[in-house]
Amino acid sequence: MQNELLRELSARGFINQVSNIDALNDALNAGAITAYLGSDPTADSLHVGHLVPVMMMRWLQKYGHRPLTLVGGATGRIGDPSGRDAGRPMMTEEVLAKNIAGLKKSYSKFFKFGDGPSDAVMVDNYDWMKGYSHLDFLRDFGTDFTVPRMLSMESVKRRLDNGMTFLEFNYMTFQAVDFLTLYKKYGCILQTCGADQWGNAIMGIELIRKKLGKEAFVLSTSLITDAAGNKIGKSAGNAIWVNEEKTSPYEYYQYFRNTPDDLVEKFLKIFTEIPLDEIARLSKLQGAELNEAKKILAFAATEIAHGRDAAQSAADAAAALFGGGDAMANAPTTTIEMSGDMGVLDFLCAAGLFDSKSEARRMVEQGGIQINGEKVTDPRHIISPSDEFMVQKGKKTFLRVVCG
Helix, strand or coil: CCCHHHHHHHHCCCEEEECCHHHHHHHHHHCCCEEEEEECCCCCCCEHHHHHHHHHHHHHHHCCCEEEEEECCCHHHCCCCCCCCCCCCCCCHHHHHHHHHHHHHHHHCCCCECCCCCCEEEEECHHHHCCCCHHHHHHHHHHHCCHHHHHCCHHHHHHHCCCCCHHHHCHHHHHHHHHHHHHHHHCEEEEEEEHHHHHHHHHHHHHHHHHHCCCCEEEEECCCECCCCCECCCCCCCCCECCCCCCCHHHHHHHHHCCCHHHHHHHHHHHCCCCHHHHHHHHCCCCHHHHHHHHHHHHHHHHHHHCHHHHHHHHHHHHHHHCCCCHHHHCCEEEECCCCCEEHHHHHHHCCCCCCHHHHHHHHHCCCEEECCEECCCCCCEECCCCEEEEEECCCEEEEEEEC
């Protein structure tokens, strides 16, 4: 009998690959399990690109299973080569601590943490990895990984010609030891991950089989891409962040409100908990009526990440802005310090519309910025102090900037 959770996940389009679906089905039918999802602290928030496995783990908890959220304090010090053409920059201890705190805040939006049997638990792999000396690690695990097997991984193959370092080459061994440690400490038998982490995760179930003679499982999800087919992520410059300090609830709402027509059904299934029969009805809408489905999608996704009040405020602001209301009065508002003239790139970053000047420069040069109704295309443009500004980013994002 197919497990009810697996039926739900399959119907919603979460499942990309499973290491042994029949055995996992049997394990789920036998009772509650523990599963884990990991993320390295490369930023101080999750983003929408992370949320497919996060939402899958949310469903796992709703069905009575226990999620572990692993923050990679140790692996974050190395850098994951998966899906990358260059090594990640090294982070200071202060940046790592800030990013770990931000990830904990992000995860708490999606999972119930506590001491109950299905309550989520947050772990940091630095807690056990810091106890290994290099000699200890080689002694305990060096013979469990063969070089040919490691070289066969796609994450390694694509980097060999770009100067992959020995540091990065060790990443998959760290991740495998994580899975082994969580299996022994928490009885964790399942790792969930994005499709780009499949190879690293498989090394973990192989290590558990070698060390303990036990079977564990990997379940991967497909990756979410933007309209150009690029993976959504911080390094791609197209991230929509979960924490409101980086992306406002209004911008979060607008991201889902602007979902392309052909992705509405997929996003409703993945990013909301709307029943499947209602999603089937919404997905049949066409033309102007499809916009109502997009509003329902945006509200439901924003409610999960930011709460009902924030979702309602975002929906109300969007309705006022695009329904002929007073844009200045209804737009989301932020306050910045502005004691004198400021370059437009600094101004846009200070307002929180961009994470870096390079991102702001691209948008300005592409004609995607208007300030007080006038298009700004020169990245050297100077903004003179005023009480407030109305800034438009692209076609759908409005921000009222008040100067302190």
